[in-house]
Amino acid sequence: MNRVKAIPKWTWLIFLVVVFLIFPFFVKKEFYLHVMIMTFLFALLAASWNILGGFTGYVSFGHAVFFGLGAYSVAVLGKNFAVNPWLGSITGALVAIGLASIIAFPSFQTGLRAHYFAIATWAVGEVIRVIFMNWMYVGGATGIMIPLTEPSLLNYQYHTNKVPYYYIIFSFLVLEIVLIYFITKSRFGYYLRAIKGNEEAAENIGINTTLFKHLAYYLSATFVAIGGAFYAQYELYFDPPMVFHVGISMKMILPAILGGIGTICGPIIGAAIMIPLDQFLRAYLGGIGSGINFIIYGLLVLIVVVFKPKGIYEFIGNLFKKGKGEQ
């Protein structure tokens, strides 16, 4: 017998949300706030990636493109056209959807297989990165700076205070998680999982797989772009490698794998482990640290992938299952 036991998560979740909400009142040190902000950001990104990769089963290695497009949209529109960054974010999401459709149409209509799709997304990522490195209008390799304005929520910008950024990104994360939760309970969610489980069976059961793959991709890209826009407004300066490098794409995938691909909480758990580790190692070990944390990631990935492919989420889940043996 192999029964999946429902774990009562509500109490834990509310507890966590409350903890995170009051966190900035107790923790004032900038560095810790920064770590939390980065963790929330990458949890957002990983959860977004997971919509296409984990739920629908289409692995993308070039998801960083949407991150960068979100960042650059907000930066370029703000700098050259004085467009409000919130509008810039929405534009960034639209641009991301635009690019996603350019990739999706040839890929999904022709039934491109998983291997090829993964590499194609990686190739797109590289092409875009090189373009932005050499595109003077957006700053090229020198990067781009967000014009400084009065710190305010409307201007999506603060200078000395990290706390508002903390709440902004936390809100985005909560919003996305709630959305994903409702999706998993809806027809859309069932259909995505069916596509991942066996696409041909899904088609034969009446599912327009092409349509739903498109939708999953656009949804995924939108949230990543919003994350990118946030990043731009947070750092106030960036260059192409900071937002388009394949390492960023990997930072979206690894937490999802680590925490449990295809689950709601998995990417968050994964990010909660990886990002603080990354930040602390980098802070305390400096340049060498940057190398060591990747070695640790690499080993972590290997361990998870080889020994516990369902990720830590399953591991924790198993702790809650009361003695139901497997057949």
Next chain:
Amino acid sequence: MSNGGKESLLEVRNLTKRFRGVIANQDINMEVNSGEIIGLIGPNGAGKTTLFNMITGTRPKGASRLPDSGAVYFKRVKITGMKPNSICKLGLVRTFQLVRIWEEMTVLENVMTGVFRAMRSAREARKKSEDLLKFTGLYTKLDYLGSSLTIADKKRLEITRALGTKPDLLLLDEPMAGLTTTEINEALELIRQIHDQGITVLLVEHVIEAVMSIAHRVVVLDNGQKIADDRPEKVARDKRVIEAYLGEEYHVKS
């Protein structure tokens, strides 16, 4: 073509399909009338799978889903060349020889995904799915993971899921393969019950006793051509069929 007063549900007209250099289906003509149970039999390589694929819109590996000539009509709509999901929406659904349930989803979730073809609300879909599972006898295994089921139950699940799409015509691809005698009898009983609900059934099968005992009519393919299309007793005595497939004279259990 005389239907004996029955409504023609599926019509295959002059269907020819070349596949991998062989003529897999040559000028096939057949029909399925509403309320019938039709068996499709023949030796390996006769073209049953290709015909099945042409009807269901499944793309054979490395080939197109269009026939070289001829067409298939379902409810008078030409379905050749249509994608499987569109065909399903018309009321034609299939199962697979190598059963394709979603292993990582529960029994209930599998069925709900099928039921969503007919309704959007998750709550309604759950209710309908539970009813279907009661009908097919899998209700007690509601929240079992697909991967934990026996072959027989997986096939039963696949059928349940297909029923969720509210089909008028159910195509079964070797449903008895890999089943024990008891399981075969249970499967036959299920097919009878489905038929009693008003659903027309077309099954491809190698287990001859099973087909002969349940089908109203049996279509026999050999070498890409249809060589018989009649009641089971008649087909069992047909010389061409015996030569091509059945071997010695086969006696139908009436």
Next chain:
Amino acid sequence: MILQILVSGSMMGLIYALVAVGLTLIWGVMDIINFAHGDLMMLGMFVSYWAFVFFGIDPLASIPLSAIGLFLLGMLLYKLIIKRIIDAPLITALLATYGISLVLKNLALLFFGPDYRTIKNPLLEGSWRLGGLYVSVPKAIGAIISVLVIVLIYFFIKKSQTGRAIQAISMDRQAALLVGVDVGRLYTITFGIGAACTGVAGAILSNFFTISPESGSTYVLLSFVIVALGGFGSITGALSAGVLIGIAATLGGFYISPAFKFAIIFAAYLVVVMIRPEKGLFGW
């Protein structure tokens, strides 16, 4: 001018092809997408470098060293990690090899440092003048060696007993198992050969390329593109696609811009793949 570009491009292409052959072998036989392929090449480069610095061995002579060293490393990686992910879903394999890549690259960073290095005054340097063309000596010899190795591997796979067993498992593993083929051993060898190929390419490139732990990352996507274009598992495909890509890259670099050299290739790859999803340019 065109001829010059064609010649240079082909030579580089042949060297890229060697990397791709290693990758396509692993992919075709074991269905493993080896993300660490570029980093294995990088290690091949470093083997040459350190052999030169510590023992004064010329890069040309250290090719066998790289070959053997990477072959052994490949086998080790197989035994430790790869064998556990055969048959795993795509993403598992991708991430496992990505994990290996991370570890290898960053260990190299840690121990060798990030600096770019070059081998000074190797045996092979300068260019020959053939007619009106300048043919770079290291590239030419490198290309010749690459072709030799590719041909060697081709005949090994096609003609030798081990090679034919490897072909058998890539076509139908179950059947091969049934006739008693030691699949594990053959997979180990295959992975080793794949790693050795890329190691040799690294040794060749160390003659005239800068060497750094980052070197692997630059070439990994390129080798994937070559494999995809040539057909997964096809040695001849990898060879032809490699040459094509080499020429295209040189042409692109010359006529459009050096910075966009590879970007153009990737864009072209995207176009090809969208039009011919399964078969690349040459089919299987």
